Each structure stands twice: as structure tokens, then as C-alpha cells.
Amino acid sequence: MIKFENVSKQYNKSKALDGINLEIHHGEFISLVGLSGAGKTTLMKLLIGEEGIDGGRILIDDIDISKVKKSDMPFLRRKIGMVFQDIKLLPKRTAFENVAFAMEVCGHRKEKIYEDVPKILELVGLMHKRDDFPHQMSGGERQRVAIARALAHRPVLLLADEPTGNLDEVNANEVIDLLLKINQLGTTVVLATHAADLVNKVKKRVITIENGRITLEQEKGRYKL
Amino acid sequence: MFHSVSFLRIIKTGLVNFTRNLWLSAAATMVMTITLVIFSTLFLLFAITSFSLQSIQNTVDISVYFKIGLAEEKIQALEQDIQSNPKVKEVKYTSAEQAFQNFKDKHASDPLITQSLNELTENPLPATLNIKANTLEDYPAIASQLQDAKYQEVVDKINFEDNRVVIERLNRILKFIVSFGVGLVAVFSLIAILVIFNTITLTIYNRREEVEIMRLVGATNWYIRGPFLTESFLYAISATVLCSLIFLPVFVKVLPKVAAYVNPQVNLFNQNIFNFWYLVLILLALSLFLATSSTLLAIRKYLKI
Numbered sequence: 001m002i003k004f005e006n007v008s009k010q011y012n013k014s015k016a017l018d019g020i021n022l023e024i025h026h027g028e029f030i031s032l033v034g035l036s037g038a039g040k041t042t043l044m045k046l047l048i049g050e051e052g053i054d055g056g057r058i059l060i061d062d063i064d065i066s067k068v069k070k071s072d073m074p075f076l077r078r079k080i081g082m083v084f085q086d087i088k089l090l091p092k093r094t095a096f097e098n099v100a101f102a103m104e105v106c107g108h109r110k111e112k113i114y115e116d117v118p119k120i121l122e123l124v125g126l127m128h129k130r131d132d133f134p135h136q137m138s139g140g141e142r143q144r145v146a147i148a149r150a151l152a153h154r155p156v157l158l159l160a161d162e163p164t165g166n167l168d169e170v171n172a173n174e175v176i177d178l179l180l181k182i183n184q185l186g187t188t189v190v191l192a193t194h195a196a197d198l199v200n201k202v203k204k205r206v207i208t209i210e211n212g213r214i215t216l217e218q219e220k221g222r223y224k225l
Numbered sequence: 226m227f228h229s230v231s232f233l234r235i236i237k238t239g240l241v242n243f244t245r246n247l248w249l250s251a252a253a254t255m256v257m258t259i260t261l262v263i264f265s266t267l268f269l270l271f272a273i274t275s276f277s278l279q280s281i282q283n284t285v286d287i288s289v290y291f292k293i294g295l296a297e298e299k300i301q302a303l304e305q306d307i308q309s310n311p312k313v314k315e316v317k318y319t320s321a322e323q324a325f326q327n328f329k330d331k332h333a334s335d336p337l338i339t340q341s342l343n344e345l346t347e348n349p350l351p352a353t354l355n356i357k358a359n360t361l362e363d364y365p366a367i368a369s370q371l372q373d374a375k376y377q378e379v380v381d382k383i384n385f386e387d388n389r390v391v392i393e394r395l396n397r398i399l400k401f402i403v404s405f406g407v408g409l410v411a412v413f414s415l416i417a418i419l420v421i422f423n424t425i426t427l428t429i430y431n432r433r434e435e436v437e438i439m440r441l442v443g444a445t446n447w448y449i450r451g452p453f454l455t456e457s458f459l460y461a462i463s464a465t466v467l468c469s470l471i472f473l474p475v476f477v478k479v480l481p482k483v484a485a486y487v488n489p490q491v492n493l494f495n496q497n498i499f500n501f502w503y504l505v506l507i508l509l510a511l512s513l514f515l516a517t518s519s520t521l522l523a524i525r526k527y528l529k530i
Binding site: 070107153 | 234437438442444446449
């Protein structure tokens with residue numbers, strides 16, 4: 001489904017990614033591990049077209065994303081959900097409204113939004129919190145709302161960049177369990193993290209990045225640096 | 226349907242932006258209004274001056290009075306001479322009989338004049354030639370051509386009212402209004418652009434989180450830009466409405482009086498340039514242009530898409 005072919009990326013002469021070759025298949029759950037600054041976030045930014053590629057190419061379902069027109073980029077992003085360490089919820093909107101926002105800005109009708117959002121909130125187990133504002137929720141709950149928002153367009157791929165970075169162990173486990181559940185339902189998930197115990201718990205394909213290069217690939221792997 | 230939903234949401238978000246920072250919006254609208262008021266004032270001054278100029282220019286002509294009892298051929302020869310001059314725009318010949326008839330018709334209701342006219346045995350009125358030149362500068366040349374010796378035996382009198390001093394003065398005023406006005410409008414347009422630029426930049430800053438999330442969840446670029454443009458359009462429209470409200474009384478009360486003073490025969494309101502809606506349309510175009518250009522600048526500089 002996704003193919004990185006000798007991809008490289010530079011920021012002011014320092015190489016963020018260097019000769020990345022990687023294939024991600026439909027329905028996979030991939031843990032992307034490495035220290036901060038190893039290139040995990042850059043790799044994800046390239047996938048959603050937030051940053052341009054300096055060398056090589058990335059194919060999504062045989063489409064070269066560097067050839068996608070700028071005006072078509074939003075439609076690619078609707079196929080790729082993304083969650084972040086800093087969660088990025090709108091503080092003045094409730095859980096329901098935060099999820100609905102993703103559908104609103106893409107032109108979905110009100111009826112459709114009222115039909116879909118409760119289902120998604122149900123999926124992430126937060127139906128009872130639908131009218132709560134972000135500051136009324138725990139960190140884990142907030143991140144689950146963010147995941148719900150990322151799922152609003154039924155993406156084929158979910159990118160999670162350090163989603164547990166700011167969470168305690170219990171909350172982090174909740175989030176990882178949710179990601180596993182989403183993966184089971186058929187969505188491909190890429191989880192970038194440097195939390196060893198979570199990766200070890202997941203026991204899926206692990207890709208290790210160091211200094212912008214892939215140094216290790218293991219099926220059903222463990223966190224190793 | 227998909228598009229109309231998005232369109233309505235863009236308008237709605239723009240409205241929210243406009244009302245959320247009410248003082249800022251008021252300031253932006255005010256600066257825009259001041260620019261429009263200055264523009265309208267100069268526009269009206271220009272229109273009135275050029276209208277006066279036109280009225281005066283139309284009254285300028287050369288009248289040639291021929292000696293009484295001349296043969297028609299001699300008059301026609303002179304008429305052809307004059308007509309062949311490229312500076313002449315129009316020549317209107319009134320024969321002595323025609324002049325007499327006109328005079329009779331004009332005073333038909335006055336029994337005293339009619340009676341005295343009837344007692345006349347011959348026509349006391351001369352044939353006349355009315356000459357209009359292409360431009361004002363051409364009149365002296367035509368007048369001097371008529372004073373040529375070869376015409377002395379036919380021409381009795383040349384009447385050339387030289388309004389050129391007045392006209393030149395009006396022309397100078399007009400030129401001043403244009404150059405001064407263009408400068409003033411340009412300065413205030415620049416101020417308006419800067420203020421709206423700042424206002425929109427602030428809105429962009431206030432909504433940076435929302436914009437970031439919109440991009441991430443795949444909102445199209447125009448969906449993200451739309452509300453900022455809508456907001457600036459609202460400034461433009463409010464300013465146009467305010468300025469129009471200020472100038473409506475001027476149009477209804479003041480302008481007819483000015484027009485009557487300048488030229489009682491011509492109705493000022495028949496002239497396109499004095500049409501109120503014409504002005505409103507120009508104001509709307511000007512304000513929308515200012516709003517759009519400043520917003521596009523702000524978007525280009527500060528809205529990362």
C-alpha cells in the first residue's frame with residue numbers, strides 16, 4: 001500500500017532522513033521506534049505531504065505523492081488520519097464538536113455528522129463524555145477524542161506520532177489498546193514512539209530508525225536500540 | 226449540495242470572525258469608510274466642476290452677423306470657407322428670413338411686438354452664422370480668420386464672447402482636484418489596506434489552532450481561506466453602506482441646488498455621473514478591491530496552507 005523508495009529529506013544541510021526504503025502493507029500495525037530527532041516525525045510529515053521530499057519517492061497505492069497537486073493534497077489527507085503528542089483539540093469545543101469539526105470542514109451535511117460522530121465516539125469508548133470540554137477530560141480521554149477525530153473520514157491509514165508521550169502508564173495503555181482495536185477493524189496503523197514497554201506489549205512489526213536511517217526491521221519485534 | 230453546505234459554513238465562520246473582535250472590526254470599517262468618504266467627496270467635486278466646465282464650454286461660440294441684403298452666394302462662399310477649416314466643428318446658418326420668423330414666433334404672444342413687426346416693410350434682421358470649434362483653443366484662430374480683409378464686405382460684426390479665462394480657471398481647478406485627489410485617495414487606500422491587513426493577520430493568529438487542525442483533517446485550501454476573505458468583504462460592505470448613508474442626503478438635498486446654480490437648463494440627475502447608485506457601485510468596487518488585496522496579502526504572508 002505504501003512504499004518508500006530511497007527517500008531522503010534534509011533540513012538546512014542536516015539529513016533528517018537518508019535513503020529510507022520501506023513497505024507498509026494493508027492492515028499492518030507498525031511501530032516506528034527511535035530516539036527523539038531520529039526522523040520518525042519527518043517520515044510521517046512526508047506521508048501527509050506537509051513536507052516535500054528531497055530525494056526518492058513515496059507511493060501510496062501506486063500514486064507518487066510528490067506529484068499530487070497542492071490543491072488535491074487535502075483529499076489525500078482525508079485518507080490519512082493523524083494524531084499527535086500534543087493532541088491538538090480545540091479547547092472551546094466539546095468532544096462531540098471536536099470530532100464533528102473534521103467532518104464540517106470537509107463539507108459533510110449536518111445529518112451525516114449527527115449520524116457518524118456518535119458511532120465514532122462509541123468506538124473510542126467516550127460516548128458518555130460527548131458534551132465534555134477537553135479541560136474536563138483526562139489526558140488519555142483527550143487523546144482518544146483526537147483519535148476519534150482522525151477516524152472521522154474513515155482513513156485507510158492512521159499515523160500516531162508519540163500519542164502517549166504526555167500520558168501516564170494507564171492512559172497510555174488505553175490509547176495503545178484503542179489503536180490495536182482500530183487496526184483489528186482494518187485500518188493500517190503506524191505508531192511512532194520511544195516507549196519501549198508499549199512496543200514490547202504490542203508485539204507487531206517494529207522498525208527502528210537511527211539518525212535518519214532504518215537500522216533494524218523485525219516482525220513481531222521488541223524495542224531495541 | 227456539498228458545495229452549498231461548505232459555502233454557508235465559510236460565510237458563517239467569516240461572520241463569527243467579524244463579530245468576535247468587534248472593536249477591531251469597527252476600526253477596520255471606520256478607516257475604510259473614511260477612505261470612501263474622501264473618495265466620494267473628491268468624486269463629487271470633480272463631477273460638479275467638470276459639469277460646470279462642460280456647461281460653459283457649450284455656451285461658447287462665434288456669431289457672424291452679415292450685412293443686410295447680401296446675396297446668398299456670397300454668404301455661402303464664406304460658409305464653405307469656414308467649413309473647410311479643420312478647427313471648425315459645426316456651422317449653423319440662419320437666413321435673414323429664418324431669423325425674422327424665429328423672432329416673430331418667439332414673440333407671437335406679445336400683441337405690441339406683433340403689431341410693430343407687421344408695420345415693417347423690410348426685414349431688419351441680418352443673416353447669421355453660428356460657429357463652434359473643436360476645442361476652446363481654436364476659437365481665437367477662427368475669429369481672426371473671419372477678420373480677414375476679404376470678408377469685410379460681407380461681415381457686419383463678429384461676436385466672440387471670450388470665456389476662456391473662466392474656462393481655464395475651471396480647468397486648473399479640475400486638474401488640481403484630480404492630482405490632489407488621486408494622491409489623497411492613494412494615501413488613505415494604503416492606510417485602509419494596512420489596517421485591514423493587520424486585522425486579518427490578527428484573526429489568522431487567533432484562529433491558528435483551528436487552521437492547523439483544518440489542514441490536518443483535510444479541509445480544502447479555499448475552505449480555510451474563505452472565512453478571512455468573507456470577513457474583509459464584510460468590512461468593505463459595511464463601509465460602503467455607511468458612506469452611502471452619509472452621501473444620500475447630499476444627493477437628495479444639496480446636488481439639485483448646485484446643479485440649478487451652475488446651469489438651470491440641464492437637470493443634473495439626468496447625467497450618469499451624478500447617479501447615486503452609480504457612486505454606490507463605484508464605492509463597493511473600490512472597497513472590495515482594497516479588502517481583497519489586503520486580505521490576500523495577509524493570507525499569503527501568515528496563513529500557512
